[in-house]
Structures are given as structure tokens and as C-alpha cells.
Amino acid sequence: MRHHLSHLDQLEAEAIYIIREVAAECEKPVMLYSIGKDSSVMLHLAMKAFYPEKPPFPFLHVNTTWKFKEMIDFRDRKAKELGIEMIEHINQEGVEQGINPFDHGSAYTDIMKTQSLKQALDQYEFTAAFGGGRRDEEKSRAKERVFSFRNKNHAWDPKNQKPEMWKLYNTRINKGESMRVFPLSNWTEKDIWQYIKRENIDIVPLYFAKERPVVERDGNIVMVDDDRLKLEPGEEIKHKKVRFRTLGCYPLTGGVESEAETLDEIIDETLGAVSSERTSRVIDQEAAGSMERRKREGYF
Amino acid sequence: MKGLLKFITCGSVDDGKSTLIGHMLYDAKLLFADQEKALELDSKVGSRGGEIDYSLLLDGLMAEREQGITIDVAYRYFTTDNRSFIVADTPGHEEYTRNMAVGASFADLAVILVDATKGVITQTKRHARICALMGIKHVVLAVNKMDLIGFDQKRFEEIKNDFLQMTYGFNLESVQVIPVSATEGDNITKNSENTLWYDGKALLPYLEDIEVEEDVDQEEFVMPVQRVSRPNHTFRGFQGQVEAGHIKVGDELITLPSQEKANVKSILVTDHEVSEAGAGQPVTVQLDREVDVSRGCVITTSENIQVTDMFTATILWMDDTELVEGRNYLVKVGTKLLPGTVMSIKNKIDINTGKEVPADKIFKNELVECDISLSENMVFDKFENNEALGGLILVDRVTNMTSACGVIKHELRRSTNVVWQDTDVTREVRAQQKGQKPLTLWFTGLSGSGKSTLANEVEKRLVATGHHTMLLDGDNVRHGLNKNLGFKEQDRVENIRRIAEVGKLMNDAGLIALTSFISPYDSDRQNAREIIGDSYIEIFVSTPLEVCEERDVKGLYKKARAGEIPNFTGISSPYEKPENPEIEIDTSKYSLEEATDYVVKEIMKYLD
Numbered sequence: 001m002r003h004h005l006s007h008l009d010q011l012e013a014e015a016i017y018i019i020r021e022v023a024a025e026c027e028k029p030v031m032l033y034s035i036g037k038d039s040s041v042m043l044h045l046a047m048k049a050f051y052p053e054k055p056p057f058p059f060l061h062v063n064t065t066w067k068f069k070e071m072i073d074f075r076d077r078k079a080k081e082l083g084i085e086m087i088e089h090i091n092q093e094g095v096e097q098g099i100n101p102f103d104h105g106s107a108y109t110d111i112m113k114t115q116s117l118k119q120a121l122d123q124y125e126f127t128a129a130f131g132g133g134r135r136d137e138e139k140s141r142a143k144e145r146v147f148s149f150r151n152k153n154h155a156w157d158p159k160n161q162k163p164e165m166w167k168l169y170n171t172r173i174n175k176g177e178s179m180r181v182f183p184l185s186n187w188t189e190k191d192i193w194q195y196i197k198r199e200n201i202d203i204v205p206l207y208f209a210k211e212r213p214v215v216e217r218d219g220n221i222v223m224v225d226d227d228r229l230k231l232e233p234g235e236e237i238k239h240k241k242v243r244f245r246t247l248g249c250y251p252l253t254g255g256v257e258s259e260a261e262t263l264d265e266i267i268d269e270t271l272g273a274v275s276s277e278r279t280s281r282v283i284d285q286e287a288a289g290s291m292e293r294r295k296r297e298g299y300f
Numbered sequence: 301m302k303g304l305l306k307f308i309t310c311g312s313v314d315d316g317k318s319t320l321i322g323h324m325l326y327d328a329k330l331l332f333a334d335q336e337k338a339l340e341l342d343s344k345v346g347s348r349g350g351e352i353d354y355s356l357l358l359d360g361l362m363a364e365r366e367q368g369i370t371i372d373v374a375y376r377y378f379t380t381d382n383r384s385f386i387v388a389d390t391p392g393h394e395e396y397t398r399n400m401a402v403g404a405s406f407a408d409l410a411v412i413l414v415d416a417t418k419g420v421i422t423q424t425k426r427h428a429r430i431c432a433l434m435g436i437k438h439v440v441l442a443v444n445k446m447d448l449i450g451f452d453q454k455r456f457e458e459i460k461n462d463f464l465q466m467t468y469g470f471n472l473e474s475v476q477v478i479p480v481s482a483t484e485g486d487n488i489t490k491n492s493e494n495t496l497w498y499d500g501k502a503l504l505p506y507l508e509d510i511e512v513e514e515d516v517d518q519e520e521f522v523m524p525v526q527r528v529s530r531p532n533h534t535f536r537g538f539q540g541q542v543e544a545g546h547i548k549v550g551d552e553l554i555t556l557p558s559q560e561k562a563n564v565k566s567i568l569v570t571d572h573e574v575s576e577a578g579a580g581q582p583v584t585v586q587l588d589r590e591v592d593v594s595r596g597c598v599i600t601t602s603e604n605i606q607v608t609d610m611f612t613a614t615i616l617w618m619d620d621t622e623l624v625e626g627r628n629y630l631v632k633v634g635t636k637l638l639p640g641t642v643m644s645i646k647n648k649i650d651i652n653t654g655k656e657v658p659a660d661k662i663f664k665n666e667l668v669e670c671d672i673s674l675s676e677n678m679v680f681d682k683f684e685n686n687e688a689l690g691g692l693i694l695v696d697r698v699t700n701m702t703s704a705c706g707v708i709k710h711e712l713r714r715s716t717n718v719v720w721q722d723t724d725v726t727r728e729v730r731a732q733q734k735g736q737k738p739l740t741l742w743f744t745g746l747s748g749s750g751k752s753t754l755a756n757e758v759e760k761r762l763v764a765t766g767h768h769t770m771l772l773d774g775d776n777v778r779h780g781l782n783k784n785l786g787f788k789e790q791d792r793v794e795n796i797r798r799i800a801e802v803g804k805l806m807n808d809a810g811l812i813a814l815t816s817f818i819s820p821y822d823s824d825r826q827n828a829r830e831i832i833g834d835s836y837i838e839i840f841v842s843t844p845l846e847v848c849e850e851r852d853v854k855g856l857y858k859k860a861r862a863g864e865i866p867n868f869t870g871i872s873s874p875y876e877k878p879e880n881p882e883i884e885i886d887t888s889k890y891s892l893e894e895a896t897d898y899v900v901k902e903i904m905k906y907l908d
Contacts, residue, residue: 005580005581007303007304007384009580009581010304010580012570012582013541013580013581013582016541016570016582017526017541017582020526020527020539020540020582021526021635023527024526024527024595024635025637047571048570048571048582049539049570049582050529050539051568051570051571051584052529052531052535052537052568052571053529053530053531054531135375135377136375136376136377142374142375142376143372143373143374143375145402158371158372159371159372161372161399162700162701162702163398163399163401163402163618163693163702163705164402164702165401165402165405165434165691165693165702165705166405166406166687166688166691166705167688168632168633168691168692168693168705170632170693170695170700170702172630172695172700173700174700185375186375186377186386188377190379
């Protein structure tokens with residue numbers, strides 16, 4: 001234990017160690033970039049890990065075409081500012097078939113996210129992909145290794161994970177297999193926010209409360225980001241001061257009514273939170289174990 | 301506020317680990333409302349009736365819920381007013397011991413549970429032993445299900461004593477034994493009314509207070525190199541995490557295994573330039589000169605970090621297939637990954653007793669002591685000195701499974717012709733350690749021929765050139781080892797036999813022995829040659845009798861001529877000249893320096 005290192009210093013050191021190990025040992029790594037706050041922290045850590053070098057791997061954004069506009073603007077601005085390689089992947093088959101979150105439900109998530117991610121990883125032959133997943137997010141994630149093995153079909157076998165001892169990560173894979181690597185495994189939502197504040201990390205403005213056009217649907221507050229969102233009978237667009245605790249596809253990401261306009265206010269709200277963050281993801285409420293099922297099938 | 305505490309819960313299945321942590325989080329109001337709701341919901345459909353089943357909070361995998369057991373480690377994060385915690389809840393089934401070890405390698409403290417109705421059982425011992433192996437120094441024994449034995453203090457004390465006896469010798473810094481009930485909540489977050497006889501803290505307050513930090517700041521600086529950063533021609537930085545000690549700009553470092561010295565030119569902690577850095581920090585270090593350093597090398601200020609291609613380790617075998625002697629694996633220590641072979645399985649460690657027992661075959665979840673030989677040199681330290689350079693994993697080269705984890709006990713050196721099925725440290729190993737070929741340089745010749753003077757000079761030369769030697773002088777040995785022997789023929793035979801045996805022992809120890817005895821009988825010298833074997837080098841100091849008698853350094857010839865010394869070689873007892881000595885020198889023809897030059901030159905032929 002290093003008594004002079006703060007809790008955040010320890011988490012930062014651990015994440016940087018992991019990121020450097022991947023760069024040193026894995027053949028063709030990529031960092032998944034979802035534009036959310038966890039991705040922003042992970043990108044920031046990658047920039048720090050290799051300084052004065054740039055990160056020696058590209059970044060990949062799997063675009064479902066249903067992301068908030070502000071997210072895409074932010075992504076393009078950051079990539080340019082930092083001088084990093086940003087790959088965008090869209091499942092064109094899905095687009096051609098008109099797959100959308102309103103008509104296709106969980107099939108949409110599978111086709112535009114899970115399948116799309118697999119397509120991208122196969123196409124570029126990436127052997128290791130960093131993800132911003134944290135163990136405090138969900139029960140099955142709480143059991144996942146930092147270096148998480150995927151077979152040729154990108155599937156995770158939770159009953160047969162390889163032991164992971166100390167910092168001696170086993171990065172060995174055979175051809176066609178790959179790794180998912182989670183440098184933020186041991187961070188909590190609170191750690192993420194405190195680190196964003198400490199490091200002054202740029203995040204998408206959607207995290208801050210602002211008056212936005214929304215509709216209420218199935219108990220969730222959904223933002224009307226463009227005219228593809230069709231109002232159902234009885235629904236009306238309201239302007240409410242909301243913010244988002246997680247970012248994803250706008251029709252699937254519930255906002256929360258909030259007055260938190262600054263990082264400090266967000267942190268206060270988070271520390272006093274009575275609801276863990278994934279409840280604002282609509283798809284999670286289906287059934288206990290839904291996340292594990294999706295992960296086994298290759299969802300990140 | 302105290303620093304982060306990483307701890308694990310372990311113990312046998314159904315001892316109530318998940319329930320304990322679940323209850324702790326629930327009572328300490330550390331759950332989010334929706335998790336609490338989900339917990340109550342899950343409990344209703346679960347198999348344990350309508351009561352809240354706290355273990356459902358942690359048993360996250362579907363298979364675990366179905367079987368009601370914990371397969372893999374679950375990590376939980378919580379913060380009280382006093383401390384932040386990461387708890388790894390580990391599986392109790394023997395089948396999943398390797399997952400328990402994963403948790404143990406991560407933690408600073410272990411909460412080991414026992415069922416009060418069962419006491420300390422094999423699985424308790426297995427887990428305690430693995431915790432100790434993985435370097436955990438602080439242990440809490442939670443004696444659970446106290447409610448089922450009516451909070452019986454006597455039974456509690458028995459279990460406590462069993463555990464303390466078992467862990468004696470584990471090198472633990474603290475052990476606390478607490479009576480609890482995970483389902484009822486006794487002594488979890490506050491002291492229970494049911495155990496007024498218990499005067500220690502309840503579990504959570506104990507965990508909030510305990511000090512587990514080790515002061516690694518005072519140690520020598522150690523940094524295994526993760527990667528070399530070369531963004532341009534002017535910058536070459538070594539990136540890694542400082543594992544111990546600290547450095548400042550200007551400090552002199554040693555690179556390993558290349559053993560070069562260089563000074564620190566600049567230090568970056570992440571993207572900040574700093575003048576010094578310490579343990580735990582991610583750094584990029586530039587040195588003031590070109591050195592041969594790449595990933596897997598170590599930069600350090602320590603003189604004690606070792607470089608070897610063979611070591612002895614205690615490992616936990618984690619693969620479903622058996623451990624086979626002579627199989628090749630990839631060995632990872634620090635940031636170095638190398639092919640290596642498990643050369644010999646020395647023994648396995650009995651989980652119950654901790655005793656070493658002979659082992660033919662090693663199966664999953666067994667603790668084994670073995671020798672591992674590497675394809676090239678690797679930088680390491682004993683695990684007890686430095687976890688980062690003393691922990692290892694073995695990776696199967698075909699399946700890529702992490703087949704074993706372990707800790708390095710000590711190094712071994714390889715010899716060119718050692719048969720390693722023989723597990724003993726051999727004569728060759730010791731010789732290799734000294735970097736020389738052991739010889740017995742047997743100086744023979746008349747009294748006064750100059751044997752001792754010459755042997756003395758030769759030894760000085762050998763030592764000066766880095767050899768390890770031992771001079772056995774006739775007169776000196778007679779004062780100690782052979783003081784019960786006289787000068788009759790049978791005593792002289794025994795005298796020489798003993799000297800030869802001692803020479804052989806010296807050779808076995810890797811030393812070059814020099815013996816200086818008259819040893820007049822051919823049969824005795826033959827005997828010595830047989831005892832000592834190939835290492836025997838006979839040096840006949842052939843100075844003529846007249847010269848010896850004229851020198852008469854000790855006045856012995858005079859006494860012998862006067863009949864005062866019976867059986868004096870050359871006078872009243874024969875000297876049988878060696879027929880084919882390896883080296884012959886007549887000191888009457890050369891100066892001491894010339895004679896020494898000649899003999900050393902001849903010896904070198906046998907040393908190469």
C-alpha cells in the first residue's frame with residue numbers, strides 16, 4: 001500500500017498500468033470510445049499513460065446512428081483536438097434494413113450494437129479492445145476479469161474465466177480470439193465524477209442539467225433529439241430541466257430531472273443517489289440476468 | 301479518512317460469506333434503493349422462502365443463482381464515513397479454489413468464515429494457507445452461525461484456538477477472531493447483546509480501523525519496465541510503475557539484467573514532469589546515457605535484486621490437467637514473459653498439516669514446491685521481499701490457460717551436466733554458484749621441500765583471480781582434526797585418508813582445496829586419488845633431500861638425525877616418489893615467484 005497516494009491516485013495508477021500492459025503485449029489493440037463519461041476518463045488515462053507519445057492504438061466508436069447529436073459533435077471535436085485516430089463503424093446492413101429502436105426492441109440493440117461491434121472487431125482484426133466497463137455497474141460485471149477472454153464468436157464464458165493473479169495479466173490468445181480489457185474495473189461512479197473534476201476532463205454537455213425537449217414514456221424521460229422520435233397517442237413534448245447519468249442511443253436513454261449544472265452539483269447528486277445508474281438504461285429492467293445474457297452473446 | 305481497504309471473504313461453501321457481506325451492506329445503509337428493491341424481489345422468487353436473502357446481492361451470475369453457490373469472485377465497492385472498501389467475495393467450493401486465489405492475490409486482508417457448528421475444517425485451512433501464500437498479512441476469522449450454537453463462548457474459544465494453532469508460522473501481522481451471525485446480524489456492524497463476553501470490535505468497525513499499509517517508501521527503488529517510449533530521436537523513456545522506494549533526478553540506478561549504471565535525467569509521473577517519484581506511481585524515466593533496457597528489464601537502486609535462469613517456487617496448480625514434470629510453459633514475473641520448464645516437482649504441501657509430502661502427480665488446487673528453469677535470465681526477487689518481482693504465473697503454451705500461480709522462494713543455478721531429475725543441490729550446482737571447477741591440489745614432497753610455502757603462494761594467486769579456495773596444511777591439521785594420530789605407519793595412512801575425505805568434502809562444497817602433506821606412500825596417494833576422483837591433481841614438489849635437509853626450516857632433520865624423531869621421512873622412513881604426478885616442480889631450481897608462476901599456469905589447464 002502506498003499511503004501517500006490517494007484513492008484516485010491508486011485507481012489512476014492501476015488503470016495506466018493495465019493500458020500500458022495492453023500496448024506492450026497485445027498485437028493489435030483498440031480502445032472503444034462510446035463518448036460517455038467513462039470513455040472520456042479512459043481516453044484521458046490513455047493520453048496520460050503514454051505521454052509524451054500519443055496512444056499507440058486507434059479508437060473505435062460503434063455508431064448506432066441513434067446517438068444524441070451532441071455526442072457525435074463532441075466525438076469529432078475531441079479526436080481533432082487530441083490528434084488521435086478515431087474509427088467510426090456503422091452496421092450498414094442494419095441501416096439498410098431500417099432497424100430502429102422503436103420497432104425492433106432488443107433486436108435493435110443486438111444488430112446495431114452487439115453485431116456491429118463484432119463486425120468492426122473482425123474487419124480490423126483487433127486482438128484486444130479496451131472498454132470502459134466498471135464492476136460496480138451491474139452484478140455480472142462485478143465478476144468479470146480485467147482481461148476478459150472472448151472466443152472466436154466474441155462470446156464470454158463466465159463459468160470458465162482464467163485466473164487473474166496480482167498484476168500478472170495473461171494476454172495470450174490464439175488466432176481469431178480476442179480480449180476485452182477493462183481498465184476502470186475497480187472505479188465506482190463516484191470515483192469517475194471525482195476524477196473528472198480533479199483532472200478537469202471535458203465531457204458531453206448532456207451530463208449537465210439544462211432545459212431540454214422531452215417526452216415521458218414508460219416512466220422514463222426520453223429526449224426528443226430529432227424528428228425520428230414519433231409521439232405516441234397521449235404523449236406531448238415538454239421542456240424540462242433534465243440531465244443524463246449515462247449516454248447512449250437517445251430513445252433508450254432515460255434522463256433525470258435535475259438542477260445540477262456544475263460538476264460539484266452532479267457529484268452531490270451522485271453521492272446522495274438513491275438509484276444506481278443503470279436504472280436509467282431502459283433495456284436493463286427486463287429481467288434479472290439480462291445483462292449477463294447479452295454479454296455472453298458478445299455485448300460489451 | 302483511512303486509505304482504501306481491499307479485502308476478501310473466504311471459507312467453505314455455506315459458511316455464509318455472501319450473506320455476511322450482503323448483510324453488512326444492508327445494515328450499513330450502503331445499498332442503492334433500487335438494488336434493495338431488486339434484492340427483495342429476487343428473494344421472493346428465490347428458494348429460501350420469503351425472508352431477505354442477502355447473498356443474492358453478490359451472487360451475480362445466473363448459474364450461481366440457480367445452484368445457490370458462488371462460482372467466481374464478485375467485487376463490491378462501498379464507502380462508509382470512515383473508509384472506502386473493495387470487497388472480493390470468493391467461492392467456497394474446493395472446485396473453484398483458483399477463483400478464491402484470484403481474490404486473495406488482490407487483497408490486503410482476508411475475512412475467513414467458519415461455521416460455528418462445524419469449526420475449522422479442511423477448506424478453512426486451504427483458504428488460510430492460500431491467503432498466506434498470496435501475501436495476505438491480516439486475517440479476520442469470523443466464527444459464523446453463532447446463533448445456531450446458542451452463542452456458546454466455550455465452543456467459540458475452541459475454534460479460535462484451533463485456528464490460531466493452524467496459522468502459527470504463517471507470518472501474519474494481525475489475526476482477529478469475531479463471533480458473528482451473518483443472517484441475524486450479530487457483531488456485523490455493531491456489537492451484539494448476545495455475545496457480551498466478546499470484548500473486541502464488531503466486524504465493520506474493525507475493518508474501518510485496521511492499519512494494513514506497508515511502508516515501502518524506505519525500501520530501495522525498484523521499477524520493472526513495462527515499455528520503452530520513443531516518440532522521437534531525443535526522447536527515450538522507460539515506462540512502468542514504481543514498485544518500491546523512490547527516485548530523484550540525478551540518482552544513480554542499475555539496469556538489470558544488463559548491470560549498467562546510469563543517472564536519472566528526467567521523471568514524468570503520468571504527464572507531469574517531476575523531480576522525484578515514489579512507490580505506486582506510474583512513471584516515465586529518462587536516463588543520462590544509452591543502456592540496454594527493454595520490456596521485462598528492471599531499473600533499481602538495489603544491490604539485492606537477482607538475475608537467474610532457475611529458481612525454486614511454491615505454486616498453486618490451477619489447471620484441470622495434471623502438472624507434468626519437464627513440461628514447458630510461459631513464465632511471467634513482473635513484466636517479463638519467458639519460456640520455462642517445470643524441471644522437478646520437489647513435494648506437495650499437505651493442506652491440513654502444512655507438511656511437505658512426496659508427490660508423484662499434482663492435480664488441480666494442490667500446493668507444490670518445484671524447480672523452474674528458464675530459457676534465459678530473468679530479473680527477480682524473493683516474494684517475501686518484493687511481491688512485484690516475486691510472484692509468477694505459468695501459462696499453458698497450447699491452451700493459453702493460466703495454469704498456475706506462485707511465489708519465488710530462492711534461485712538455483714544451472715550446471716551444464718546436471719541431471720535435474722535428481723532434486724538435490726548437487727556438487728555441480730554449488731560449483732556453478734562459485735563459478736569454478738572444484739579441484740584438490742595435492743602437494744606432496746619431503747619436509748622442507750617448500751610445499752607449504754608454494755601452496756600458500758598458489759592459494760593467494762587463485763584468490764586474487766576470483767577463485768574460492770581452502771588450504772589444508774599438514775601441521776595445522778594435526779593440531780585439530782588429526783590430533784589423535786601419531787606418526788606410526790597406520791596413523792600416517794589414516795592421516796592421509798582423512799585429509800583426502802576432507803578434500804573431497806571441500807570439492808563437494810564447490811571449493812578448490814590445497815593440501816600440503818608429505819604423503820610419502822604411493823598407496824596412500826592412490827587412495828586419496830580414488831576418494832577425490834577426477835578433481836585430484838598431484839603436485840610433486842621434487843626438491844632433493846640434500847636441499848631440504850640443508851634448509852631445515854623447523855630444525856626437524858637435525859632432530860631426526862639425532863634420533864630424536866622416529867619414522868622421519870627421508871631419514872628413518874622412506875619417501876616413495878610419485879610415478880606420474882600432474883605437476884612436478886623442483887624449488888631448488890627456481891625462485892618462489894617463478895615456481896608459483898609455473899604451478900599456477902599448470903593448474904589453469906585443469907581449471908578451464
